[in-house]
Amino acid sequence: MNHPKCKTHIVVIGNGMVGHHFVEQMVEQNPLAEITVLSAEPRLAYDRVHLSEYFTGKSADDLAMTSPADYEQMNVSFHLNAKVTQIDKAFKTVITESGESFNYDKLVIATGSYPFVPPIPGNDQEHCLVYRTIEDLEAITASAKVSKTGVVVGGGLLGLEAANALKQAGLETHVVEFAPQLMAVQVDAGGGRLLKHKIEELGVKVHTQKATEVIEAGENARYKMCFKGGDFLETDMILFSAGIRPYDNLAREYELEVGERGGIVVNNFCQTSESDIYAIGECALWNNFIFGLVAPGYTMARVAAEHISGGDLQFTGADMSTKLKLMGVDVGSIGDAHAKTAGALSYVFENQPEGVYKKIVVDAKQEKLLGAVLVGDNSDYDTLLQYALNGIDLPEFPESLILPSDASTAPALGADALPLSATICSCHNVSKSDIIDAVTDGNCQLADVKSCTKASTGCGGCAALLKNVFDAELEKRGIEVKKDLCEHFAYSRVELFHLIQVGRIRSFSDLIEKHGQGLGCEVCKPAVGSILASVWNEHVLLPDHISLQDTNDTYLANMQKDGTYSVVPRIAGGEITPEKLIVLGTVAKKYNLYTKITGGQRVDLFGARVEQLPLIWEELIEAGFETGHAYAKALRTVKSCVGSTWCRFGVQDSVTQAIDLENRYKGLRAPHKLKMAVSGCTRECAEAQSKDIGVIATENGWNLYVCGNGGMKPRHADLFATDLDTPTLYRYIDRVLMFYVRTADRLQRTSVWMENLEGGLNYLKQVVIEDSLGICEELEAQMQHVVDSYHCEWTSVTKNNQSRKRFRQFVNSDQQDNNIVFVEERDQIRPATLAEKSQIQQRDNQELAMDISIVEIESDLA
Amino acid sequence: MTNQWTTVCKIDDLVDNSGVCALVEHNQVALFKVVNNDNIHIFAVSNWDPVGQANVLYRGLVGSSAEQTLVISPLYKQRYCMSTGRCLDDENISLQTYEVRQEGKDVQLKLVR
Ligand code: SRM
Ligand SMILES: Cc1cc2nc3c(=O)[nH]c(=O)nc-3n(C[C@H](O)[C@H](O)[C@H](O)COP(=O)(O)OP(=O)(O)OC[C@H]3O[C@@H](n4cnc5c(N)ncnc54)[C@H](O)[C@@H]3O)c2cc1C
Ligand code: SF4
Ligand code: FES
DSSP states (O other), X not given: OOOOOOOOEEEEEOOSHHHHHHHHHHHHHOTTOEEEXXXXXXXSOBOSTTGGGGTTTOOHHHHBSOXXXXXXXXXXXXXXXXXXXXXXXXXXXXXXXXXXXXXXXXXXXXXXXXXXXXXXXXTTSTTEEEOSSHHHHHHHHHHHHTOSEEEEEOOSHHHHHHHHHHHHTTOEEEEEOSSSSSSTTTSOHHHHHHHHHHHHHTTOEEEOSOOEEEEEEOSSSSEEEEETTSOEEEESEEEEOSOEEEOOHHHHHTTOOBOTTSOEXXXXXXXXXXXXXXXXXXXXXXXXXXXXXXXXXXXXXXXXXXXXXXXXXXXXXXXXXXEEEETTEEEEEEESTTOOSTTOEEEEEEETTTTEEEEEEEOTTSOSEEEEEEESOOTTHHHHHHHHHHTOOOOSSGGGGTSOTTTSOOOOOOGGGSOTTOEEETTTTEEHHXXXXXXXTTOOSHXXXXXXXXXXXXXXXXXXXXXXXXXXXXXXXXXXXXXXXXXXXXXXXXXXXXXXXXXXXXXXXXXXXXXXXXXXOTTHHHHHHHHXXXXXOOOTTSHHHHTTSOHHHHTTSEEOTTSOEEEOBOOGGGOOOHHHHHHHHHHHHHTTOEEEEOTTSXXXXXXXXXXXXXXXHHHHHHTTOOBOOTXXXXXXXXXXXXXXXXXXXXXXXXXHHHHHHHHHHTTOBOSSOEEEEEESSTTOTTOGGGSSEEEEEETTEEEEEESOXXXXXXXXXXXXXXXXXXXXXHHHHHHHHHHXXXXXXXXXXXXXXXXXXXTHHHHHHHHHTSOTTSOHHHHHHHHHHHHHTOOOHHHHHHHOHHHHTTSOSOSSOOOOOTTOOEEEETTEEEEOOHHHHHHHHHHHHHHHHHHHHHHHHHHHHO | OOEEEEEEEEXXXXXXXXXXXXXXXXXXXXXXXXXETTEEEEEEEESEETTTTEEOGGGSEEEEETTEEEEEOTTTOOEEETTTOBBSSOTTOBOOEEOEEEETTEEEEEEEO
16 A cells, blocks of 8 residues: 555554554554553553463563564564543643643554443452453452452453452452343353353352342451442452443543443544544544453554555454353354344254253344354364354255254355454454465465464464464465475375385385485374384394484483483283282382383383483293384274273173273374273273274273374264174274275374364264275275284394394493483382582582592501 | 594495484484485585484485485475475575595594594
């Protein structure tokens, strides 16, 4: 845009999030403009949206959105603690509390709002506080230190956020709400009911339909809140969060038009009734509406900046949809959540046991989505929002959008289905076409697109969607979303798998000579090592393979922070005899190892030096142990519950089944690690539904679950088949796993693999149960080859002198690595910290010095 | 100050495309034998991982990027160029490198003292 670049003097009152955004926009639009910022707060703009993170350790500096240096660099002059008290429209001047005056050509009011404190007698006492500024949070922190209980007045979005803060500060926390439900603005009655239940489960007491009449001195606590009707609640502190009121006092006093219930009236250009004065953000009233969110405020800031620079962008309202996590509870609200549109119809899904409530509101013809309410599960939010914002036609059965995806396959909305105008990031108003433009301009990295469009740099809620759109766009241009493994191979893992299998390639050097270049790297080498192992199952430490493995595989143990290793023998199904337990203890004692029970039902021995590994394993193997593959992308453990043998509820022998499964699949190398579990009845004590392969006993056999995991992004496994007999169970598992081994990407766990399989669970069922690809026999045969060629890697290593030679710290000395130092804690060793190491070293040096002086004395005598 | 070639181990002690460690006058030196189309090249760098703060570099993976031959830390995966010692992931970090040669069946380091 080519706006006239003139020297306009602009004064901005208020430096909240929106005022600051205006400054940034203005500088960008018209670098010559002279800008003066007058802020009532003692600091420049900070991130109010993430204010609560102040309680979880963020400092005022972390929250800051700019700095004096930044403003100076942008040539913006600013005054802190400079509250404006007068506007002189005739002389185009504003005057601050301290009497300083500033001339303006254009004035921008961005004074935001203040917390409303209900006029209850006693509301002005020392520990009656509000939640809006950093200073407020400092006061709350101080008060919390001398309080045991806290009450938040107001059960809206901010009130619940405040309640969470009090809870985290260790206070017994109550929420008192005047309305019959929580979050009445965003959520309907059904969602509110569930939300209340969930919040109470988290230990916050919720009192709805309570009107406080007076706050007086308490008997057991500092204050007593007396409610209408005679109830009361005692508390040490009170936090008011009963809504916000626009800071429109300047407009009232200096005769700018204000709304009946407050707010400075603005037009589509954000001009007030005085054309040289603009109002933006939470103090502005547009179309009789105040937007209490930051994204609409940002849009207003952009509109005002454009208008001042001669542009004609207009503000035409904003979407008030919200997605948030309150005390870990997902809450989402989209559009017409209360179905107020004439003729609107709703679909509701509620799963009380799991605490999930979902409602969608559609138009009378059931063609468009008008709104939605989500509590307890926000996973559908992004898709629903796109339907609502872009007027996308609903699928034939709109309910499929919110029903659990087992019951019907929910039509996921791919990036392609979105119109170009679709808003991807509402915080920064970035549309799909903005992202495409950024790619066109040569931004081929997600990070670059982020920094040039600002998408996903606000609340972050749009990150997943942004990535989808970005990937889809690259793919379209054939800039392939780089599936190349790395610079050495222009192939994906799946392609390499085929090259290796079809070309009967058995070594990395062969593969790179034929299909790659260079020496390889930390990405392709282990990936190829794993494929070779899956296909040929040769020993990973054969000379051909040794240089491929990640260090953990090379040394068949997991490296710890100090360079020592852990040793994890296999304990199939978690079952172990007393004799073997004693061996573990004896070996640990002999080599002075730290012992711990793992989360996978076995025992980990830590602190082994590299040269000790073969000695330790020799003793373990002697006693009948085998490697546990804790170091490998391979089957880890098959967890079991005690099952029908002992347990009064068990319906099948889960321990035997777990041991059999573990022995069948041990040693199977895969794109990522694999975990399994077997439970003896539906009580599911083995947590099978959180595993890659989960098996749960039924009266009639076994139910098979697939593709679950814990870890960073937990996913429940999907029910795959029911009431299987054991041979069928193995057949299905063989096929699922081998199909995964063949087709997954490197380091892709089964969950992500399945989610990326086109057709998902149903497709997998077709391939595995109905043999739709006609490959089941082959998959089974391949698995049988792996099962038949199993060998314990540690057994072969300990027997082979050449292999054993690798396990030493120095090729030319028997000395030990003197950087490995342990200290004792709770009667076991642990690695010494740096401070401890230097202390120990000093002591040793002193002793050495003494030894030397003794030697010197002796030689003197001689 | 003299420069002196010192034998630290035998060529057979090295492992193709992988590392071992030698103790050379209290210094831990990681030695790598890189074989590429019949070209053999030996590299010697300090065994100390400056990021992980442990003596483990000889257990790192050997790799390449463009023309540089790399060792990759087994702890936190930083990549180091073995000729220059430069860390590709953090320009403030580098490894000490040593001049190294094969002399008959011996592997020798040039020590500066
Ligand atoms: C020892 C143990 C913790 C403990 O003291 O209990 C452990 C320790 C490690 N885990 Fe784990 N995990 C252990 C159970 C788990 C579990 C629980 C379970 O298996 O039931 C989980 C969640 C379940 C799951 O995986 O789905 C778990 C999720 C992870 C993850 C995240 C995986 C993910 O998909 O998000 C990693 C990182 C990775 O693999 O990339 C990890 C990685 C690691 C590594 C290998 C990290 C490393 O490279 O040093 C740790 C080294 C183990 C060692 O030195 O022996 N560990 N880890 C547990 C060993 C179990 C065993 O007997 O083999
Ligand atoms: C705890 C909390 C959580 C929130 N979470 C979200 C969220 O998740 N998503 C979301 O969209 N929004 C959220 N909000 C709302 C969001 O913070 C506001 O919409 C946004 O900050 C409004 O910006 P503003 O610049 O209009 O007002 P403010 O940020 O309030 O800034 C106004 C500034 O003007 C100053 N001022 C007032 N009068 C004068 C005067 N006379 N002279 C000089 N200066 C003056 C004030 O001191 C203040 O610094 C949250 C708010 C809070 C408090
Ligand atoms: S899952 Fe069933 S059999 Fe297993 S321990 Fe629990 S109740 Fe018992
Ligand atoms: S929607 Fe908030 S950062 Fe994009």
